[in-house]
Amino acid sequence: MQLEDLVALCKRRGFVYQSSAIYGGLQGFFDYGPLGVELKNNIKNAWWREIVHLREDVYGLDSAIILNKSVLNHSGHSDTFHDILIDCKECKCRFRDDEMKTKNECPGCGCADLSQPREFNLMMHVNLGPTHGVHGVLRPETAQGVFINFKNVCDSFSPTLPFGIAQIGKAFRNEITPRNFVFRVREFEQMELEFFIKRDQADKWFAYWVEQRVAWWKKIGVTNIKLLNQKPQELAHYSSATTDIAFEFPHGLEEVEGIANRGDFDLGSHTKMQEQFDIKAKVKENKDSVDKLCMHEDGASFIPNLVETSSGLDRAFLAVLASAYCVEKIDESERVVLKLHPALAPIKAAVIPLAKNRPELVALARKIFTNLKACNIFPVELESGGNIGKCYRKHDEIGTPFCITVDFDTLETNKVTVRDRDTMQQIHVHIDDVVTFIEEKIRL
Numbered sequence: 001m002q003l004e005d006l007v008a009l010c011k012r013r014g015f016v017y018q019s020s021a022i023y024g025g026l027q028g029f030f031d032y033g034p035l036g037v038e039l040k041n042n043i044k045n046a047w048w049r050e051i052v053h054l055r056e057d058v059y060g061l062d063s064a065i066i067l068n069k070s071v072l073n074h075s076g077h078s079d080t081f082h083d084i085l086i087d088c089k090e091c092k093c094r095f096r097d098d099e100m101k102t103k104n105e106c107p108g109c110g111c112a113d114l115s116q117p118r119e120f121n122l123m124m125h126v127n128l129g130p131t132h133g134v135h136g137v138l139r140p141e142t143a144q145g146v147f148i149n150f151k152n153v154c155d156s157f158s159p160t161l162p163f164g165i166a167q168i169g170k171a172f173r174n175e176i177t178p179r180n181f182v183f184r185v186r187e188f189e190q191m192e193l194e195f196f197i198k199r200d201q202a203d204k205w206f207a208y209w210v211e212q213r214v215a216w217w218k219k220i221g222v223t224n225i226k227l228l229n230q231k232p233q234e235l236a237h238y239s240s241a242t243t244d245i246a247f248e249f250p251h252g253l254e255e256v257e258g259i260a261n262r263g264d265f266d267l268g269s270h271t272k273m274q275e276q277f278d279i280k281a282k283v284k285e286n287k288d289s290v291d292k293l294c295m296h297e298d299g300a301s302f303i304p305n306l307v308e309t310s311s312g313l314d315r316a317f318l319a320v321l322a323s324a325y326c327v328e329k330i331d332e333s334e335r336v337v338l339k340l341h342p343a344l345a346p347i348k349a350a351v352i353p354l355a356k357n358r359p360e361l362v363a364l365a366r367k368i369f370t371n372l373k374a375c376n377i378f379p380v381e382l383e384s385g386g387n388i389g390k391c392y393r394k395h396d397e398i399g400t401p402f403c404i405t406v407d408f409d410t411l412e413t414n415k416v417t418v419r420d421r422d423t424m425q426q427i428h429v430h431i432d433d434v435v436t437f438i439e440e441k442i443r444l
């Protein structure tokens with residue numbers, strides 16, 4: 001499968017569109033269509049359920065997207081969050097130094113007339129208020145919102161270690177060259193957990209979270225993954241260990257999630273009175289913060305360590321689609337089918353009357369559809385009927401796990417035909433049992 005096949009399917013069936021397309025588009029921005037938003041929400045819900053709802057030790061958060069620039073100053077982003085940019089003087093293109101395939105050669109036109117490499121900060125800035133007097137920054141990661149709310153959560157809930165704070169939300173990076181569809185974009189969504197621990201338990205919890213996260217990816221159907229341990233010289237300055245979960249995308253093996261042992265860098269950077277604590281990480285002096293980000297135990301105050309799990313939702317979306325995409329030969333023809341885990345499928349069932357010119361079938365199909373909708377458990381769709389083969393193909397392509405056909409027998413027996421997307425097998429189910437039948441199969 002090529003990336004282009006997925007891009008075409010996404011546009012054709014209403015998963016993802018290029019943003020601002022009617023005005024020529026805007027590079028690195030995408031809009032999620034009616035089915036895309038459902039799939040994306042289902043991935044988010046699967047993550048939130050696993051990380052927040054099924055646990056007793058993690059709190060949820062939804063913090064603001066625009067931050068005071070001091071947050072990014074003390075997080076290290078203002079000084080270090082950049083790529084190395086090179087300009088081609090011939091074709092005027094700009095690229096990152098790691099995109100050069102041959103040394104001193106423009107990847108666009110091949111010439112060697114290049115500018116000196118220079119640092120390019122990836123943060124996006126906004127002016128706030130009528131006089132543009134206040135300077136805000138679009139967050140480059142959701143994690144900072146967690147650190148600046150650490151004391152709020154501690155004051156409200158008095159948690160004891162270990163505990164975590166999780167957040168899903170948009171983040172922004174001014175990528176030099178957005179590419180590979182929704183993989184590298186300028187506006188994206190992250191799913192991040194910051195898990196606070198005692199210093200001497202960091203290794204244990206790091207290993208625990210690597211194992212947990214691998215299991216989650218496999219559970220949602222993303223099985224073609226590898227673990228990449230970053231070598232000591234590749235580690236960011238704040239991290240003592242990082243493991244990437246990488247997925248074999250159509251464009252290559254790339255990271256979908258990073259698990260990092262960040263020590264006491266983050267809370268140590270944002271706390272006031274740093275000198276009162278035994279901070280191990282190399283942190284910038286902080287005279288701006290007005291709060292101590294510490295915990296108290298047995299009469300002592302200390303800054304907790306943390307393990308972070310950070311994944312990109314848009315990358316997860318692409319990995320889920322790529323894992324589910326199949327082309328199968330049936331007799332003389334081909335069918336494209338998205339074998340999504342039923343819990344992730346945008347539409348769980350389609351109700352199809354066998355013939356659209358028979359009012360009694362159409363009416364019964366609508367009645368079944370209305371009943372399924374009324375139980376408010378899963379999204380369903382009603383087809384107008386007619387060409388049943390065409391309906392099957394469409395729902396195979398968008399990953400609908402069940403097609404429910406209403407035919408003349410249904411009028412007599414009150415039984416519908418339920419077709420399974422993956423096996424294409426058909427069974428008869430009583431109208432009263434349809435909800436339970438589907439509900440059981442769409443659980444994660």
Ligand SMILES: [Zn+2]
Nearest residue numbers: 088091106109
């Ligand atoms: Zn060039």
